[in-house]
Amino acid sequence: MEVDLIIRNGRVFDGSGAPSRNADVLIEQGKVLKIEAQSSARGRREIDAAGQWVMPGAIDIHTHYDAEVEVAPGLLESLQHGVTSLIFGNCSLSLAIGDAEDMIDLFARVENLPRETLAKWLGGRVNWRTPGQYYEHLETLPLGPNIASLMGHSNLRMAVLGKERSLKPTVLSWGEKNALRSLTHEAMEAGFLGVSIDMLQWHRWKGFKYNGASAPSHYARMSEFRLIADVLRQHDRVLQATPDAGRRYLVPLLALLSHGLGRKSLRMSMLTSLDFTNNRQLGPMTRRLASVINDGLNGNLRFQSLSVPFELWSDGCNTPVFEEMQASACLMNADTAAQRQLLYRDSDWRKQLRGEWLSRFGASFHKDLAQMQVVGCPDTTLVGRSFAEIARSRGQAAVDTFIELISEFDESIRWHSVIANDRPAEMRSYLQHPYIQLGFSDAGAHNRNLAFQNSHLHFLRDCLLNSDALPIEKAVWRITGELADWFGLDAGYLREGRVADVLVLDPEALKTDLTGPQETTDPRFDNAMRMVTRSGKAVQQVIVGGQIVLDQGQPHAEFEERRFGRLLRSTHKQHR
Structure with a gap:
């Protein structure tokens, strides 16, 4: 028997947390045909993975590639670290609906890119008007990894209220509530994973008339969030929530939207559970809150976290954390x-x-x-x-x-500072918590300030090197199958009959080759500086849809010319 691709002699992890085993992985027509030891089949292309880990590609649940995917659909800065599926549309910001100029103003300050660069990326490209049309557009891009999106609440709010009213506290009329409800249903029926909302002052508008205003979602009342939550609960979709660090009393109020007493629980993924240097109690408090909501109130709440120190680089007052002070926000x-x-x-x-x-x-x-x-x-x-x-x-x-x-x-x-996760042992312990989600790379956002694109590999390395960390099989599950199941993604597993999204990883290079954030320039950013991470020779091959898109660090000859990844629509079904 001859098949398209065989990965031989690797240590295979299926993404479920089950024990790994030495086996060959046979891939045909984009799917895993068989996983067996010492297969007698022949491959048109074969990879000798002796001494390597063969696992599902990693899933990154929190990125802001919405604009970048339009000009660099290969999304190499994540793909090269073995990320084969990623989610954008986080923190209420999306390109799904809205005017191109408004979208540029929404993303310029968050992504820390010149407005002129974003205008080049999006100018003349935004020809969609509905959530469904946006997804049809994404289907046409020559993707590197698989992508999925949340619907940004800021975009929903502008579509229903208009820009001016969306940027101030507003009580929705009966008609506006119906319009918001209808538009949210429409997005879920198109396959969006859910809706992202935002209260954080770090996300501000960059534009002439409304310069410095918070993202529109920040001005919504809790009643507006409850309306959206009710729609998401019907579809069994996700509410990604970014609360305001300055109004921490709102965190438990938001969390209560997830409870399932007398109703269907709501999938809620909230930012963030970190070991903050400023307040060591915040991390434990978020984990206790998740336990109360889930164990006591039948909820479905998760907190996103980061598996590396939260390092921040800043140019004078040009830094996202200074958005929370009015004087420094005026500088920005x-x-x-x-x-x-x-x-x-x-x-x-x-x-x-x-x-x-x-x-x-x-x-x-x-x-x-x-x-x-x-x-x-x-x-x-x-x-x-x-x-x-x-x-x-x-x-x-x-x-x-x-x-x-x-x-x-x-x-x-x-200047540089570490604002969270500076204690490795403490970080290692809370990353084992069942209500923590491994994610929050923020890839594509705050490009001059931070870079966590390979944080999932740091997590695997930590588990490999430390006896008090998770077993490798469970660590792989945490960045693959666990996230796929919870968010509703057809990804995250290496099993017969499933689409072959595969990472071949060298565990020895994993111990030595990972870097933290470093500066580079990118021609597609008009040679502006951006921060990236590097993984050396740890990532051997990245396979998306059964095709080797990255081999020994080199992209396929037709990278960004033809499609490798696919658009992932939610697998969670509406409750009738």
Whole structure:
């Protein structure tokens, strides 16, 4: 017997958490034909995977590739780390419906890309008007990995209320409620995985008239979220929720939408459970809350988490965590250095920033200047020193030194800090919690500030190297089959009859080759800097739909010319 592809002699993980075994994987016409030891079949192409892990491709549940997929549909920055399925449309932001100019304004500040670059990407491309038409458009792209999308609530809100009313607190009329309900049903019937909502101040509008306004979803009332939740519950779909760190009392109110007492429970995936340096209690509180909702109230709540330190790089005040302070958000509203200089020279602005900096109320960022280190500056004597160290040498208060330095150097002073997950043992323990979802790479967003594209590989490495971590089989399940089942994806398993989305991974290279975030330039970003991660030789082959799309780090000759991945529509069915 001859088949399209055979992966021989590998240690095979099927994505279910079952014991791994040494076997050959036979692939024919895009699907797994058979998994058997020492197969006598021949392959038109064969891969010798002796000493390698053969597993389902990883699933990334939280990305913001909505705009990038239009110009770089191979999504190489995730594919090269063995991600074969990913979800975008998170944090209420989507391209599914709306005017192209509004979409550009929605994404420019979150993705930290020049508005002009996004205009090139989307200008003249947005020819869809409905959720169904958007999915038809995605079907035409020459994809690298498989993609799926949530419907952004900010887009729903603008479609129903118009831009101006969507950007202010609004009580929906009876007709508007019906329109919102109808449009949400329409998206679910088209196959969207669910709806994403957002309360976080970090996500703001970038545009002339409404510059600095929060994303439209931020202005919704709880009654609006309940309306959407009722629709999602009927379809058994997901509500992805991003609460406001400054209004933490809303977190349990949101979580209660998931309860299943006397009704169908709601699938809710919330950001985020991290070991925050600013408040060590937040992570344990989120996990306790999930246990109360799920075990006590029959809910279906999960918290997304990250399996690497949350490292942040920032250019002066150009950083997502500073959106939560009004004074620094005003700097980010400014489009030019000259406009920012006006603020730097304003004594009232300086006073406001100083006061907000010293206030700890509602802050998610630690604002500890001893933990903020300069990594780039025209004055090279400052590089490698924290702002607190520089302040001591000047005999100043640290916050005053910080304000002086950003005023002098603007966005040319670059600094680094870790805001969460700085304790490996603690992180390892909570990643084993049953109500934590491995994800939250944020790939495609905050491009100058962070990069977690290979965080799932760091998770596997941690489990490989530490006896107190999960067994490898269960770790593989956590980034494949577990996520596929919960989100409703036809992916995540390596089984006979299933589509062959496969990662061949070298466990020895996994121990040594993974990097953290680093800077690069990308021609499709108009050579703007973006942060990426690298995985060296750990990822041997990436197979999507039975086709080798990446081999020893090299994309297929027809990469981004023909289609490898597919659009994944929800497998969860409507309750009648």
